[in-house]
Amino acid sequence: MNELFALPREWLAATGEIGRFMGTVMGDVWGGRVLHFFGESLRQAGILIVSSTLVIWALMFILGLICGTEGAYFLEANGAPAYAGVFAAWCDLREIIPYAFGYMMAAKVGTGIVAELGAMRISDEIDALEVMGIDSMTFLCATRLLAAWIVLPFLYLAGMGGAFLASYIAVVQQVGFVSSGGYLLIFWEFQNPPDFLFSLIKAMVMATAIVLVGCYYGYNAGGGPVGVGTATAKSMVLNLVLVHLIGMLGTQVFWGNNPNAPIGG
Amino acid sequence: MAVVKEEEFEFHTGQNRPAGVPDAIQFIDVHKTFGSNQVLRGLSMGLPEGKVSMILGPSGTGKSVCIKHIVGLMYPDSGDVVVAGHSIPSLSDDDLFELRKKFGVLFQDGALFGSLNLYDNVAFPLRQHTEKGEDEIAEIVNRRLSEVGLGNANEKMPNELSGGMRKRAGFARSLVLDPEIVLFDEPDSGLDPVRTALLCELIKEVHAENGGTYVVITHDIMSARRVAEYIAVLWRGRIVEAGPSQELFESENEFVRQFLAGESSGPLGME
Amino acid sequence: MVRNVAERAILPARNLLEEVGDMMILTGRTISAALRPPYPYGGEFVSQFLFALRLCWFPLLLSTVALNYAAPGLQAANFLTLFGALDRLGGIFVLAAIREIGPNVTAIVLAGVAGTAITADLGARKIREELDALQVLGVDPVKNLVVPRFLALMLVTGLFDIYAILFGLFGGLLAEMVEGQPVGPFWNTLFANASTTDLWGSVLKCTIFGAIIAIVCCYKGMTASGGAEGVGRAVNQAVVVAFLAIGAFNYTFTQMLLATHPNLLVIK
Incomplete structure (x- = not known):
């Protein structure tokens, strides 16, 4: 029985430490200390763009297709195929695509940071930075957070465009119960700029949490290459749970009592 | 206790x-x-x-x-x-x-930054801590590297070096700030x-x-x-x-x- | 110059294809090793099964409740409130919790939690040269390490699907109650619309997800390279590949299921 609760207990025990770590890194970014290393931040931003954009878009696109397919069949079954756009719009913008973004961010960027920083930790590179008189937390973690904040809004919005396209392909081109114009009319009717902003906020909170969790596990890795592997795996667990919780809280706060739709109340 | x-x-x-x-x-x-x-x-x-x-x-x-x-x-x-x-x-x-x-510290395995080549590794402390121009940095780095006998390995990445070379490179890096x-x-x-x-x-x-x-x-x-x-x-x-x-x-x-x-x-x- | 660009574009693509091919070969070897006697993997199978169970139950619980409460729960309730048809929420949960979110979240969590742990474990053995030692001792790593993980993960993912559906429905009920509605109509529309086809489709899909996760994660673990970054990088690649594979397979499977079983689509 004890073993069953090992994970929740571990998280509770580490909450304070992770919180403090996150506070320090965020403080470095807000307080401008990270600007000493602005060049490094830009380099990290470049790495993020080159190495992660395509996979993140790929998962967003695939889940966009699925939203479209399910929506088309579901509303056909309800006898209102013309309204597939509502399902697609909400599924894409409000719920599933932010999750898709969170999943892939955690998988590609989060674990990538753990692997990289963990390797630096065990080969003494982080100690070497400290010894050279460089605040390693700012240099390694705050620059990555700043890079994420610079790049990800654009990456997310472009990916959302891709997901819209995917839903369109699935509903109109593939299943074909509704005409292109009919679909798009409803699709655009049922979303508005506040929805878009809320969705972006949700995704950015997820991304921030993921980068910070990745930095925490990587920065504090130990125990040789094996320890780095274990830390990478552990970061993924925490990130998945955080993504789901943030998604839920976002929905509750932004849309909990307000459908924000062009009909009804 | x-x-x-x-x-x-x-x-x-x-x-x-x-x-x-x-x-x-x-x-x-x-x-x-x-x-x-x-x-x-x-x-x-x-x-x-x-x-x-x-x-x-x-x-x-x-x-x-x-x-x-x-x-x-x-x-x-x-x-x-x-x-x-x-x-x-x-x-x-x-x-x-x-x-x-x-301080200069030589770590056990050199602790060179895996993402930078040998030259940039040694130049790193100078770029972070001094206002020296690239010419001056190049002069110091090359002198330190040839001092440890790595005069012609500037472009190599740390994982291409042998253990002894990594240590000597780490030594050079620890010396650049005098x-x-x-x-x-x-x-x-x-x-x-x-x-x-x-x-x-x-x-x-x-x-x-x-x-x-x-x-x-x-x-x-x-x-x-x-x-x-x-x-x-x-x-x-x-x-x-x-x-x-x-x-x-x-x-x-x-x-x-x-x-x-x-x-x-x-x-x-x-x- | 042209040649250079071509090489830079073609090389990664070729590496990717080679990896996919290697994974296929590993799948084949795993299945044949599982079927051919002797069967020495019983103990490892049980321990891997319990390991995955122990590791995943809590993250999966949080994830499914959160996701089903928010996405199909609150959002669909919003939509149905507009028509005054909130009692229909149960019907949506057939699609949401049983057909899509249940298996997908199970797969995502299993890949992120158990899959990464498997990759880290096998990667560690690889760089400690334990895998080489096994082979030198005449023990087949595929039969003794990959087969039990493959079978255990398939079984555990299939079973966790049911678990995820149950807690997903719980999340839906939560949303129904937050909206201040009686729960009776929720059950009514749920059972009116649910079919056994939906359930076996969901479990089958999830079992295959388990197989995909096992193969990808074992492959990445067993091919981890040395060096400080080796195992971490292997885990990193394993989750990325597993997520993409899950997404791609899900799309095909959903298409097939919906197109071949039109009776799923009739609303009752």
Whole structure:
């Protein structure tokens, strides 16, 4: 029985430490200390763009297709195929695509940071930075957070465009119960700029949490290459749970009592 | 806290034969414990300014922990570490970073940044801490690299280098800011005897040319004979004896004699 | 110059294809090793099964409740409130919790939690040269390490699907109650619309997800390279590949299921 609760207990025990770590890194970014290393931040931003954009878009696109397919069949079954756009719009913008973004961010960027920083930790590179008189937390973690904040809004919005396209392909081109114009009319009717902003906020909170969790596990890795592997795996667990919780809280706060739709109340 | 058994320390005279110069680094009754493992147990020693000092001792006696205390990567549980007149545990973070610019540290495997090539690795501290232009940086980096015999490997990445080359590159990097204190964490680990000897020669040459306080930790007696001017023998987290190397090699202390001669019979067993 | 660009574009693509091919080969070897006697993997199978169970139950619980409460729960309730048809929420949960979210979240969590642990474990053995040692001792790593993980993960993912559906429905009920509605109509529309086809489709899909995760994660673990970054990088690649594979397979499977079983689509 004890073993069953090992994970929740571990998280509770580490909450304070992770919180403090996150506070320090965020403080470095807000307080401008990270600007000493602005060049490094830009380099990290470049790495993020080159190495992660395509996979993140790929998962967003695939889940966009699925939203479209399910929506088309579901509303056909309800006898209102013309309204597939509502399902697609909400599924894409409000719920599933932010999750898709969170999943892939955690998988590609989060674990990538753990692997990289963990390797630096065990080969003494982080100690070497400290010894050279460089605040390693700012240099390694705050620059990555700043890079994420610079790049990800654009990456997310472009990916959302891709997901819209995917839903369109699935509903109109593939299943074909509704005409292109009919679909798009409803699709655009049922979303508005506040929805878009809320969705972006949700995704950015997820991304921030993921980068910070990745930095925490990587920065504090130990125990040789094996320890780095274990830390990478552990970061993924925490990130998945955080993504789901943030998604839920976002929905509750932004849309909990307000459908924000062009009909009804 | 485990009880200190006095018989564990029967050979620890703690005797310090003066080296004739002031101490650059002082440990004052330092204790450090990890979990149930007491690593430093009342360590007191001084390392003289401007000389090559060696901290010698069997494996697992807290030698690497000593280096981490000197540069402030770890703080003692009790006691004090004084470096160049500053008490390390009581420095603020900013002052510590400032003080660290006077240090050079050679880590066990060089600790080169895997994402940068050799040249950029060595240039890194200069770019971060000085306002020097690229020309001046190139001049310093190339001089340091050729000093350690890596004059034509500028473009290589760290994972393309052999262990000995990585160490020499790390050495070059630790020297670029003209540090007053250079620390070496087991410079001979993982090297063959010839490479070790060459690295020791290099340390000696560079020291003769640049001066400064060098601290080397090792368990290799051959290296000690080659480079050490001052030796501190560490065992069970305390100093057994310390003094100028010549005097220590002639010491009467049973443990020191056994360790420096590398004999199997004596106070030090398999444990 | 042209040649250079071509090489830079073609090389990664070729590496990717080679990896996919290697994974296929590993799948084949795993299945044949599982079927051919002897069967020495019983103990390892049980321990891997319990390991995955122990590791995943809590993250999966949080994830499914959170996701089903928010996405199909609150959002669909919003939509249905507009028509005054909140009692229909149960019907949506057939699609949401049973057909899509249940298996997908199970797969995502299993890949992220158990899959990464498997990769880290095998990667560690690889760089400690334990895998080489096994082979030298005449033990087949595929039969003794991959097969039990493959079978255990398939079984555990299939079973966890049911678990995820149950807690997903719980999340839906939560949403229904937050909206201040009686729960009776929720059950009514749920059972009116649910069919056994939906359930076996969901479990089958999830079992295959388990197989995909096992193969990808074992492959990445067993091919981890040395060096400080090796195992971490292997885990990193394993989750990325597993997520993409899950997404791609899910799309095909959903298409097939919906197109071949039109009776799923009739609303009752």
